[in-house]
Amino acid sequence: MKQLPTPLAGVVVVETQAFQDSRGGFARWFCEDELAQAVGARRIVQINHSLTHSVGAVRGLHYQRPPHAETKLVRCLRGRVWDVVLDLRTDSPTFLQWHAEELSADNARMLVIPEGCAHGFQVLEAASELLYLHTAAYCPEAEAGVSPTDPAVQIAWPLPIGDLSARDSQHPALPPDFRGIAL
Numbered sequence: 001m002k003q004l005p006t007p008l009a010g011v012v013v014v015e016t017q018a019f020q021d022s023r024g025g026f027a028r029w030f031c032e033d034e035l036a037q038a039v040g041a042r043r044i045v046q047i048n049h050s051l052t053h054s055v056g057a058v059r060g061l062h063y064q065r066p067p068h069a070e071t072k073l074v075r076c077l078r079g080r081v082w083d084v085v086l087d088l089r090t091d092s093p094t095f096l097q098w099h100a101e102e103l104s105a106d107n108a109r110m111l112v113i114p115e116g117c118a119h120g121f122q123v124l125e126a127a128s129e130l131l132y133l134h135t136a137a138y139c140p141e142a143e144a145g146v147s148p149t150d151p152a153v154q155i156a157w158p159l160p161i162g163d164l165s166a167r168d169s170q171h172p173a174l175p176p177d178f179r180g181i182a183l
């Protein structure tokens, strides 16, 4: 597993080399030892999957507040998405900056999203599927979101925003005095 840094601290792209033979392929998708720096002593406690039908659809931006903050490892199983991480960590040198990576079934890249960062994506290919590994259980009371069109963040979505859930269209803009998430 090759880990590539991104401009955001702790946000890492993981590349996996699949073994190929006449039968097909084989790849390691998670390795506690190899990902020790990114994931630390946290344990994967939940695995989620999503299917999004239409090109342009956006999900996010989502995170869980402490004490339910979580690290997420995200990969695309089918199709292609533009995956975004927004740094909301109070003490981060890249506070309020975002970074995007294309994740696809073909590039088999996985993005490590640390606690205190919000996550979202836009679908570039119809019927895209994502797989999430989570280090904290889902806690609806701790769920929080940032508007994908928040003017203070200015995410440069590659396509006009299409399908968006009612919840995601109602996330409030970050207040001007937003101090971030203290972990």
Ligand SMILES: Cc1cn([C@H]2C[C@H](O)[C@@H](COP(=O)(O)OP(=O)(O)O[C@H]3O[C@@H](C)C(=O)[C@@H](O)[C@H]3O)O2)c(=O)[nH]c1=O
Pocket (backbone or CB within 6 Å): 048, 050, 059, 060, 061, 062, 063, 072, 119, 120, 121, 132, 138, 165, 167
């Ligand atoms: C996230 C989540 C949702 N749900 C429920 C709540 C709701 O009824 C239904 C759909 O939830 P949502 O609309 O929040 O699904 P979705 O918008 O796809 O939420 C996901 O968005 C991306 C960007 C992420 O980063 C994920 O962690 C997750 O927050 O599933 C669970 O039961 N467990 C979970 O872990």
